Amino acid sequence: MAHVIRIGPYHPLQEEPASFLLTVEGERVIDIDVQLGYIHKGLERLAEQRTYDMVPLLLERICGICSATHSINFCHAVEDILGLAVPPRARYIRTIVGELERIHSHLLWVGLAGHFIGYETVFMWAWKYREPVLDMYEQLTGHRQNSALPQVGGVRRDLPEQAFPEVRRTLDALDGQVEMLTGAVLDDPVLAARLSGVGVLTAEQALAYGVVGPTARASGLATDVRADEPYAAYPELDWKVITRSEGDVFAKAVVRLLELKESIGLVRQAMEKLPPGPINAGPLHVPRGEGIGRYEAPRGEDVHYVRSNGTNMPERVKVRAPSYVNIPSFRASCIGQTISDVTLTLAACDPCYSCTERMAVVRDAGGGSEITFSDLVRLGREKTLRIARELGRKPDLDLEIG
């Protein structure tokens, strides 16, 4: 006998509202439906009422975690219309800002994943190591997350080079911390047993759903805009695309943890090689035309489309955020799982609703709930505890069940 369980839209663990309808038979999930639209904000319309100089500042507020992503990508789309090559120094500055953002976003995810399975220690660690990243961001750009740097044709302000030695020291310390965290997560037998084989998305399914970013790379697809259609300073720097073939939650965690290392290297190299010269192309007039921007956000490929009618404001701005294509893959990865694994699988593609919901359809929020999200998390944590006992290990976690 099948039951329908509604989770959300407000549940205590994800900060953003989204509603999931799980159809279950016993403990097994046989269908899942996602309802979004609680935080539709109409940002694309607002962008059409602002000048090209103002829009990057607005689009930074699409999403707090990917702020540089959306503003830089809008610039990519407009620069596509202009056929403009950005000055080298601006390309390097964009790389530094973008990679720092990737580091703090991935650390945030690692922490949340730990939280979902009851490893509060991992949560606290990851978020503690995230703080110095925000400090670096603040030292370099003046703000913890919204840099306000990207501008069509380059960047608005230069980076203060006197802050570089301090940033390098912080990066060195972070390198060791990330290594420790990666080792601790990868060597833990309980985590391996808990995460392996959970929420598997095969390479075929990943292709069929068109997933992007770490979600695709964990399923063995080497897709990364930074390598496929290089922008900023990536072609001139030494780094590699991380892939894993398993497609489960563990693989997604491994991909993100190893990418942290790559990103730290990228920031270091970009600071080392930062060329002198102008930081933007000066005042521009955007002619009639259409442009596409692509950018590898921490969650995957982000696409911006801009149509210009020759005035000082864009006629149409369209954003396709990475979570928008990653969220439907829940159908492939959650069906057949037990309820205790659902939260983890949902979290594994790091869905970001702020990015996704500019265009989602608003549906009715009514309907009673039979089980709360905290119940689901409790189930997820109990499974961790069970596995720890089976492995004969004292669970190192402070499992607050209930």
Place this chain on the structure above:
Amino acid sequence: MAISTLLLRALKKSPWVFHVGTSGCNNCDIEIADCMTPRFDVERFGVRLVGSPRHADVLLLSGPISRGCRRAVQEAYLQMPAPKVVLLVGTCACSMGIYRDAYSVAGPADQVILEVDRNARLVYVPGCPPKPETIIAGVVKLLEALA
């Protein structure tokens, strides 16, 4: 001492917070979560995020109130036991910020709350996003303002 004064004093000792991300950009929400992590650790002061409005003393709103979640916010406020306080974190929650002209926004957060409770206590923490230190300062002001 009146019962209400006593209750307010008790609330000051360890305010429990129910966080509703109304339709912000995530930035404030993350800074709020940051307050819970080792560097800031507001749990030292007894501040906790709780999973249900029925357990909460403080309703924390971040972001403008979108049409999609307006009713949910009002319901959450009404479900909280008195005495209760509303903490508006971020410029969008305080004054709608960049969303002032957006078609999707149902109105300023304070108005949405005042519609269901004329005497609601509101505390504003502006910033885009406010740093964790600012949020903590806001909570301290809130506690000072109570009884």
